[in-house]
Amino acid sequence: MISFWWGIALLLLLAAVWLLLASRIRQYRSTQRSEMNRRWYDEQKQKLQAEREELGEQVYETELLALQKTYLHDQQSDEDIDWQPRSVIIPALGLVLIAALAYLAGNSWHQQQQADASLSILREKGAQVLTGKVNDGESVKAVAEGLRYKLSLTDDDAQGWWIYAGLMDALNRPNDALQAFEKSIALAPDNDNLKISFSRFLLTKGGPEQQARAAAMLAELLQQNPNNVEALSLLGYVAYQRGDWQQAITAWQRMLQQQGVDPQRVESVKTAIADAKQRQQQADRQLQVTVSLAADLANAIPEHATLFVFIKQPDGPPMPAAVVRQPVTEFPITVTLSDDNAMLADYAMSQLAQWQVEAVISQDAKITRQPGDLFAAPIITKASAKGTVDLQISERVK
Numbered sequence: 001m002i003s004f005w006w007g008i009a010l011l012l013l014l015a016a017v018w019l020l021l022a023s024r025i026r027q028y029r030s031t032q033r034s035e036m037n038r039r040w041y042d043e044q045k046q047k048l049q050a051e052r053e054e055l056g057e058q059v060y061e062t063e064l065l066a067l068q069k070t071y072l073h074d075q076q077s078d079e080d081i082d083w084q085p086r087s088v089i090i091p092a093l094g095l096v097l098i099a100a101l102a103y104l105a106g107n108s109w110h111q112q113q114q115a116d117a118s119l120s121i122l123r124e125k126g127a128q129v130l131t132g133k134v135n136d137g138e139s140v141k142a143v144a145e146g147l148r149y150k151l152s153l154t155d156d157d158a159q160g161w162w163i164y165a166g167l168m169d170a171l172n173r174p175n176d177a178l179q180a181f182e183k184s185i186a187l188a189p190d191n192d193n194l195k196i197s198f199s200r201f202l203l204t205k206g207g208p209e210q211q212a213r214a215a216a217m218l219a220e221l222l223q224q225n226p227n228n229v230e231a232l233s234l235l236g237y238v239a240y241q242r243g244d245w246q247q248a249i250t251a252w253q254r255m256l257q258q259q260g261v262d263p264q265r266v267e268s269v270k271t272a273i274a275d276a277k278q279r280q281q282q283a284d285r286q287l288q289v290t291v292s293l294a295a296d297l298a299n300a301i302p303e304h305a306t307l308f309v310f311i312k313q314p315d316g317p318p319m320p321a322a323v324v325r326q327p328v329t330e331f332p333i334t335v336t337l338s339d340d341n342a343m344l345a346d347y348a349m350s351q352l353a354q355w356q357v358e359a360v361i362s363q364d365a366k367i368t369r370q371p372g373d374l375f376a377a378p379i380i381t382k383a384s385a386k387g388t389v390d391l392q393i394s395e396r397v398k
């Protein structure tokens with residue numbers, strides 16, 4: 001609404017300038033015409049005076065009187081051409097009226113009305129939405145629109161952009177939230193709480209590249225403040241997501257050493273540490289497998305054969321949880337299987353309670369047995385931290 005009245009004021013100013021210019025032009029033209037009449041009168045009077053003796057005194061006086069009447073009549077005619085201000089005022093007011101009607105008929109009026117309504121809701125419900133007392137989608141959206149309009153009137157409100165980013169996140173608009181966070185961090189690059197909030201958003205809503213950026217931001221923050229509780233919490237989360245169990249445990253243990261951590265949060269972190277330790281123990285599990293070849297098959301190995309040694313779940317899916325693949329050389333051969341040999345990130349041997357260990361010599365470089373391949377009888381063993389198994393390849397697929 002403010003911009004509307006500024007527009008009207010500008011149009012009125014233009015109308016006033018129009019009036020002033022019209023008045024100046026009228027005065028200029030009137031002066032020119034008066035001077036022309038005066039020159040004509042002087043020229044005609046000089047002619048009469050030159051012909052005075054020839055015309056006679058009586059005719060001269062009559063002609064002079066007629067000339068004077070004509071001159072006076074012309075001057076009076078100029079004055080009678082009354083310049084009417086309404087001839088300029090009416091178009092000027094019409095210009096203002098047309099602009100106002102166009103404003104009202106177009107989107108500007110509607111948009112302005114929406115902006116005013118959003119600002120009103122921002123004042124009425126802003127605090128309730130931000131404190132969580134009101135969290136319905138329509139109210140959050142209305143408050144966000146009001147805040148966005150308010151931010152459009154300034155360019156240095158880091159806090160406002162931070163809040164707006166949170167509202168966009170709540171409305172499940174991650175791209176808008178990311179842009180708002182970027183603007184906020186650009187305005188307040190040294191705000192630790194903002195960095196933590198931004199990092200949390202990147203970790204939960206971003207891809208690998210953005211998660212790496214969050215980790216770098218947290219590492220920089222911890223260099224400046226090694227005991228920042230929120231940064232330590234998020235750093236532990238980053239390490240946990242990467243499967244770096246020891247770093248996760250270390251970060252969370254340092255977090256618990258700090259003062260002022262909420263008791264309920266302490267219990268959650270202790271649970272997370274216990275889980276990370278368990279996963280670390282599982283990740284340390286490995287199996288050493290020694291593969292030998294039966295003497296009667298020594299000459300049966302196909303040329304360019306491939307050896308597969310793998311673990312899968314007994315009575316489970318055929319997908320191996322860990323596999324080592326290498327060209328066939330001399331026997332016996334020993335390999336070590338661990339989570340580093342997993343084929344899928346979410347399916348590893350450390351997740352299994354029992355391991356079914358197998359070995360295959362493949363003639364076509366495929367792990368699935370084909371006719372002519374050589375294999376060892378599977379052995380099932382209990383998962384352990386460090387185990388050993390001996391396999392002998394003694395059978396041929398028919």
